[in-house]
Amino acid sequence: SSELTQDPAVSVALGQTVRITCQGDTLRSNYASWYQKKPGQAPQLVMYGKYNRASGIPDRFSGSSSGLTASLTITGAQAEDEADYYCGSRRDSSDNHVVFGGGTRLTVL
Amino acid sequence: EVQLVESGGGLVQPGRSLRLSCATSGFTFEDYAMHWVRQAPGKGLEWVAGISWNSDNIGYADSVKGRFTISRDNARNSLSLQIHNLRAEDTAFYYCAKDILIATRRFSSLEHWGQGTLVAVSA
Numbered sequence: 538s539s540e541l542t543q544d545p546a547v548s549v550a551l552g553q554t555v556r557i558t559c560q561g562d563t564l565r566s567n568y569a570s571w572y573q574k575k576p577g578q579a580p581q582l583v584m585y586g587k588y589n590r591a592s593g594i595p596d597r598f599s600g601s602s603s604g605l606t607a608s609l610t611i612t613g614a615q616a617e618d619e620a621d622y623y624c625g626s627r628r629d630s631s632d633n634h635v636v637f638g639g640g641t642r643l644t645v646l
Numbered sequence: 647e648v649q650l651v652e653s654g655g656g657l658v659q660p661g662r663s664l665r666l667s668c669a670t671s672g673f674t675f676e677d678y679a680m681h682w683v684r685q686a687p688g689k690g691l692e693w694v695a696g697i698s699w700n701s702d703n704i705g706y707a708d709s710v711k712g713r714f715t716i717s718r719d720n721a722r723n724s725l726s727l728q729i730h731n732l733r734a735e736d737t738a739f740y741y742c743a744k745d746i747l748i749a750t751r752r753f754s755s756l757e758h759w760g761q762g763t764l765v766a767v768s769a
Contacts, residue, residue, distance in 0.1 A: 570755035572691070579762060580683070580691060585746060585755035623691050625756070632752045633696060633705030635681065640690040 541569075541624050541638035548644040549614045557609045557641045559624030567626045569607035571600065574621045574640070583622070584609060611643075619645045648672040648758045650742045655763030658732050666763060668725040668742030676720035679703075679745035679753055682727045684738035685762075694740070695727065696753045703751040732767045739764050 541561040549555035559569050571584040582591040584600040597615070601608045607626075611618055621640045628634040654666040666682070682694040695706045695716040706714060715728040725742055739762040746757035 572756070574685075574691065579741060579759040580743075580756075581759070582746070582755055582757050585757075591757065621690075625691075625693070627753060631705070633698075633703050634707075635693040635696060635705075635753050635756075637683075637691045637693055 540628060540636045541626060543622075543624060543638040543641045545639070546642045546644065548646055549611070550646050551616060552613055554610065554612045555614055555643065557611075557622050557643065559607045559609075559638050560605055561626070561636075561638070562605060563626050563629050563636065564602065564605050564607055566630060569600070569602065569624045569626050571598075571607075571609045572623045572625060572637075573618075574623060575619075580623070614643075614645050616645050619643055648744065650744065650758060650760030652740060652742050652760045652763035655740065655765045657766045657768060659769055660732055660734060660767055662732055664729045664732060664765060666727040666729070666740055666742075666765070668760060670723045670725065670742075670744070673744065673758075675718075675723040676700075677748050679747065679750070680716075680718060680725045681743045681745065681753070681756055682714075682716060682725075683741045683743055683756065683759075684736075685741070686735070686738040689738075692738075696745070697725070698751045698753075699749055703753075705753065729765075732765075734767050736765060737767045 624638040681696040743756035744758040
């Protein structure tokens with residue numbers, strides 16, 4: 538089981554807003570990063586640190602956090618946003634251990 | 647442009663060893679921590695190992711500790727992963743990834759990724 542917990546699947550209507558969440562004790566002291574993974578492609582960093590978008594990521598993607606939960610929000614979801622999304626973070630106070638959530642499959646209807 | 651190119655994957659028998667490599671270009675390799683991440687068929691991403699810019703901080707997932715060894719050659723801009731005693735559950739795409747932070751011992755976000763190399767463990 539992952540130390541970061543994500544809902545296995547989420548769906549959103551084209552053009553609507555969707556939030557993908559990630560929960561874990563390690564988020565009390567570490568920021569979550571978010572990665573997009575499409576079939577046959579390498580993972581891509583989407584969000585990192587305190588709500589920073591990675592290079593080339595559209596501004597419809599945003600991040601937030603509250604307590605032990607981090608969220609990735611897509612405002613105005615597009616067909617090309619359909620993918621698996623993974624949160625990641627350092628494990629607790631460790632300097633040298635990274636953990637990923639189990640992933641959320643986003644379907645754009 | 648940052649480029650990460652993995653190699654060394656293939657079909658391997660259980661119990662054998664394998665060495666994966668990652669050739670890099672487009673950035674100052676010696677300044678960044680590097681990682682290996684894998685994805686088994688139909689499964690999620692699993693962080694496997696990481697190494698700091700100067701190799702003084704190395705970490706492994708509990709699932710591979712003792713069988714996997716990560717190393718780097720800053721003179722050759724390359725990253726390696728030595729895998730011993732391969733098991734069926736090691737079957738996965740293995741990705742090389744560059745950390746986002748510069749010259750720090752702490753691991754952070756994985757900013758750039760290679761396309762991966764497939765390791766298949768089967769008799």
